[in-house]
Amino acid sequence: MDIGLLKVFMAVAEEGSISKAAQSLNYVQSNVTARIQQLEQELKTPLFYRHSRGITLTSAGQTLMTYTEKILNLLEEAEKAVLDSPIPKGSITVGSDTTAAIRLPSILSAYRGKFPEVEVHLEIGSTDHLINAVLQYSVSGAFVDGPVEHPDIIQEFIINERLGLIIPETMDFRGLRTIKDKTLLILNPDCMYRMQLEEWLRDEGFRLAKVMQFGTMEGLLGCVKAGIGFVVLPVSYYNKLNVKDGIRCYPFPERYREVPTVFIRRRDLYMTSAYHKFIEELKEHLPEAVSCGARASES
Template sequence: MDIGLLRVFQAVAEEGSISKAAQSLSYVQSNVTARIQQLEQELKTPLFYRHSRGITLTSAGQTLLEYTVRIFKLLDEAQQAVLDSPVPKGSIMVGSDTTAAVRLPAILSAYRSCYPDVEVQLQIRRPSELIDAVLQHTVQGAFLDGPVEHPEIVQELVINEQLGLIIPDSMDYEDLQSIHGQTLLMLNAECLYRMRLDAWLREEGLRLGKVMEFGTMEGLMACVRAGIGFAVLPVSYFRRMNITQGISCYPFPERYAEVPTVFIRRRDLYMTSAFREFIEVLKVHLPEAVFCNELPAAGGRRVDA
């Protein structure tokens, strides 16, 4: 099977259109159509349904796409392995959710000073998006609240964060009754922090009120300071922000306080020297972290394989 045919097939499958695939590949449309037909004849099965809205993959096409992605990933890894050297160079892509990202500036600065020939790129996303990015090889590793249950994911480290209620001074907090009916401000309404808060509230016979979701931590914290509502964040994040006026932090009770932040990667990831050394820098600059090959995933994010 010609690798060039697979590249055309993948482009058409991802674009969902012959014309868009031709444009992305800088081919004429008739050339793309002919190559898809050649591949279908070679495999003796249709790979796409043609309809008025464009094209969609058949079940055979979906199966071939999954293998095609794996084939090109293996080719990329082969190239990395051949070009890899004991001295880290090239680039690595790391992902993080917003709260975990507060730890990264010192880590990235230390790594850059040790390995100036490596370009480190950082993507800030939601936890679910980070898991997908790791599985799809978009990033090599990612920090997020976990653990994560998936057979293709290895968890390299865990930092046991302690949760706190981040409350404006105007709210005059005494106990959970003080936030009854108040608005919870969150970056991600489905995060594990909210689950812990829900459990605590249920134990006290209370219910969560409105939830307001934000796109940035800056916007969220500005609204907390303005008295619009309260937030749930790791105590370490609050301390690193060095907030001294307008907002206070009240720790969760011990039974609900602990939420792990994990650093995940694909189990089959080829570990370049640049990425291996990044892990070593994490060990130095995250002394509170527990490093291991795998972590128990009970109670974490379950991801369908």
């Protein structure tokens, strides 16, 4: 099976249109149509449903798409392995959740200073989004809340983040009773921080009252300052905030406070010298999580 045919097939599947695929590939439309027909003839099965809104994959096409992604990514990894050199060069794409990203600028700066021939791209997203991005090869590695259990993923421990309750400055904090009827403000409904809080609440005989989801960290913290609710964040994130007016941080008790940050990548991904050096730089520059200077009551 010709690799060129698979590349055309993938473009058509992703675009959902012969004409759009032709534009993205810089081919004439008839050429794309002929290649798809050739592939269908070779496989003796239709790969697309044709309809007025464009085209969609048949069940056979979906199966072929899964293998095509693996084949093309394997070829890309083979090329990286052959062309890789001890001196890092090229580009790397790294994913990070919002809170982990606050640690990265100084690390990226130090890394670029040592290896100026490497171009680093950063993608910010939730843990679920980044796990999917790694599995789909759209990012080569990502920093997420761990642990991550998936047969196709390798994880490497980076650091234990220590969690804190971020509350309005006007709130008189007297342990969990203070927040038991308050609203938890979140970015991601399935984040590990929320799970740790719920475990702490459950062990103390409380339940989470209300939850409100936000699209941005700025909006979330603004609502904490306005007294709308509270948030759970790593203490390291709070300490690096430029403006802490209107909010305070109380660390979780030791039993519930630590959430590991891990670096994940696909098991079949070739780690270039650029990536190896990036991980080394990360471990060298990551400071230990530190206290925010206040002590939380157990109840």
